[in-house]
Amino acid sequence: MKILNTLRMHYQTGCLFVALIALLVLWLRPVTLQKRPVYNVTIIVDITRSMNATDYQVNDQAISRLEYVKKTLRQLITQLPCESTVGLGLFTERRSTLLFEPLDVCQSYAEIDAALSHIDWRMAWAADSNIAKGLLSTVDMLQKSGSAIIFITDGQEAPPINSSYHTDFSALKGKVNGMIIGAGGLQAVPIPKFDQQGKAVGFYAQDDVPHRSTFGQSNLDPSQIEGYNARNAPFGSSAAKGTEHLTALHETYLQQLAAESGLTYARLTDLETLQHNLQSPSFALEKPVLADARWQPALLALMMLVCVYWPRCLSLRK
């Protein structure tokens, strides 16, 4: 009983003492090391014409694949933890170009965001879309950078590739981490056409685009080709018909490319899925970062002070 009494007599001193110890701890150990995932990625965006196809919906409005990609990426960089770095590049024709090397998303947020918002299909320096070669050149370009690739494309090859000229990834397989992100819907939609001033002038028609590759040797059996001539018409004389003027996400093709190049594949549906896909250990490096730990002792000190000054009329022990 006596002990309890003494305790009651001195609890204020005790609490103040504990508070002071806590505050001393606060100054002695202000930060702790915490492991947090940080990313180092280089995002390559396909800016070929088929990316203008409008098969994404935002607020009941159809927007183009490219616009959707830009919008999602701009949201993504606000979500990445600080110290993550993001580089940006564009793909068209047979290769990609790097706009800037990876930059810290927190320190250079405004610049990355401005660059993303300015991506435009009119930046394309040539009109073809040979994704396999483009991917190969990208992997080659970034293999020494240590940055993971995020290659965003709809998989529409234009003109279609000739299967006897297959891009060989074997030399670069596994050299680079990364992911191919498929953008677009699985239903074929027409590709918008623009004039010189950038005004929409309808869609590409069947006659506007090549429906097969006429490069190199034909991959078909000569006896099956109508009007075949080994020198003058190795692909035959009749015009190819096809649906290359329409575009859909070529998922199986991209999955195959991913498998060949040692990347993973995921489809772009929304920001959450993209973030979820990024959280694989091959992208996120667990990096120790200094975290503010002062709140723990400060909270303890605050609680102690509350104990000391708790109104007597509200005392829990009458």
Place this chain on the structure above:
Amino acid sequence: MNLAVDTPWLLAGLLLTVLPLFNNGLRLTAMPWLTMIPADGVSLAIALLLRLIAMSAIAGLVLGLAGLHRTEQSVERIGQGAHIVLLLDRSSSMDNTFAGLAASGKVDETKATAARRLLTAFVAQRKNDLIGVAEYSTSPLFVIPLTENRQAVQAAIAATATPALSFTHVSKGLGMALSFFQEQPLTGSRIVVLVSDGAAAIDSDDEQKLRQWFKQQQVRLYWIFLRTAGSPGIFDKPQDSRDDNAQAMPERYLHQFFSSLDTPYQAFEAESPHALANAISDINRLENLPLQYVERIPKQDLSAVCYMLATLLVTLLLGIKCVEIKR
């Protein structure tokens, strides 16, 4: 003094500061008759002070926990500098070596490598400038907006180490570079530094637009021409008058067009990395007009101040507690 906190809801904890008003934190001593104690001004003052100390200590802890800070401030200053857009040629010929280099045993630096190295140094020297980066080949590429973020500019210059693209379409590139100034206040000098190794004929429509934009935006132009071996220079005159047209000698005609603009213009023909370095240091020297610029003072964390205050006050309170009369 714009103060803000990281976690506003924690400010609700400030309500705890009223606690010392109800309990002064002192030990109660039994007294037979309170009326016997004379009113004492000094005692009252000390009691009040003790409560204030306690309240401040609690407030300090709560504000520290909430992450009190001074928000990022921007101060307008007058310095010397410019708004510079670097317009870089990404055409594949940039991967060739310079014209003026004697065949030496050394591995020749390509034009792109030399440009990258010297531009990096240039950017590092220009302290107060806003610098943006645009590139062009067949079409213009927006890279980095006008910014004081040197890291971003350097990252963009470093990225030009990747293989170059296709052809030269200089008028679109200039259009893109000029668009950078559209939403910027007119202060100091506005410069486009065009770094290219070739030229292309500009059609009359584009010529007219560029003429108008240069005038409207009051942009000065510097053209650093990196001459390739065997190609004509900016200042070369054709030997045959039949070659005197924009298709045969685009460099000469582009230079003439630039000279005819209503804007200060200077061309540097750089035949070697050394000449390129001279051109860049010339620009560096010339462009030092008074510039109104905004200096950012980053966010200042004040939670340490709060915790320090709380630590001192708690020490004080404990000290006072120790001299309390114990009976």
